[in-house]
Amino acid sequence: MSKEKKVIIIPCSGVGKSFGTVSRMAAYQVTEDDRPATTQLVPLALLVLGDEEARETVENNPVVVIDGCQLACAKKMVLESGGTVSKEMAVLDFYRQNRELKPQGISQLNEGGKKLASVIAAAVDLVVDELTEEGGKNG
């Protein structure tokens, strides 16, 4: 993992629900396509295991979590790991605002799910821009 300051994106690792897949797709879009230079994805499993490097990364960088359900595992694990959540996103909230984009399918998201992931990614992009701009001003 890079030691350079980046915005850390942590999606839900949900296996059995479409919302989990949506959160991952949104995270991939941000970290690979939209803001690859200023973001980094950290897998939740490393935080679960208390991986030192992952803990250090969330402790020392702003973190955006994208949770798939109300259990908010991503948020809880960041806090448990000594990090601070700069922005908490919930797939369910975005779905409530975009009822026409009902996600279906887990291994293969339907069009609604893909569009919902893009909507979330766009919102995360804005947060990343704000955080990196603040970082630039402060740093």
Next chain:
Amino acid sequence: MADRLQKKVGIVTCSGEELAEGTVSRLAALKVLEKLRPDDTVTICLPLFLAGGEGDRAFAKFYPTITIDGCDKRCAYRGTQKYSNTPAASIVITDLAAEQALGEIEGKSDLNAAGLTAVDLAAEQAAGQVDELLGKHWSRREGAFTQTNPKDEDSHEVTATCSCGSGIPVQLFEIDGRKFEIVALPLLFKTFSGQRKAPSDDTLKEIIAEVRIYNVIEPENETALIDKIDQAYQDYWKDNESKHEQN
């Protein structure tokens, strides 16, 4: 005794969102859960061992578990072992890809051919492990196999569901302002009631023996907790009888 509850195998997968092999592990798990062995498998998200409750942490004690990991960090295996119970079997995608000379796996959101082949191979391997595990007697008391008991069932495709928010069902009791979670009690009540075991001293003894498989009952709370469980089963039985009469 523990055989009275339906036997299934738990599949815990890597959440490796940063690796294409993580995607392979999740898709392989889904293929087992939805297509290959839908009647015999359940899943749970790895983070729930920490973010969830006692019912979630009891997952691998309750089910013999297969972990599917993306890389040799083996987060699913180690996480399950650390927070719940030692997995009964495991698969590591990078090892599988090397053994089968699949080539480099790429594409986190859109797997390449090597990745798709790895999904199929890992799913087949896991399905075989499910069969093997269910062909043996898994003792929930011991968390290990005790004897063989071959099994042969057809499968059909269903939608996988995870254990988010539920894990193993628990029942809550309050004693002197302190809350107690009894893991698997709702399932035990359902099973005993299904066997038409009416509330009695003997039935209570059997229920408590089962409860002790999944829960530690501290001596200082034992009497009060057993009374609560006794009352809860009587209430459950009455409710069920009323429902039967109405039907």
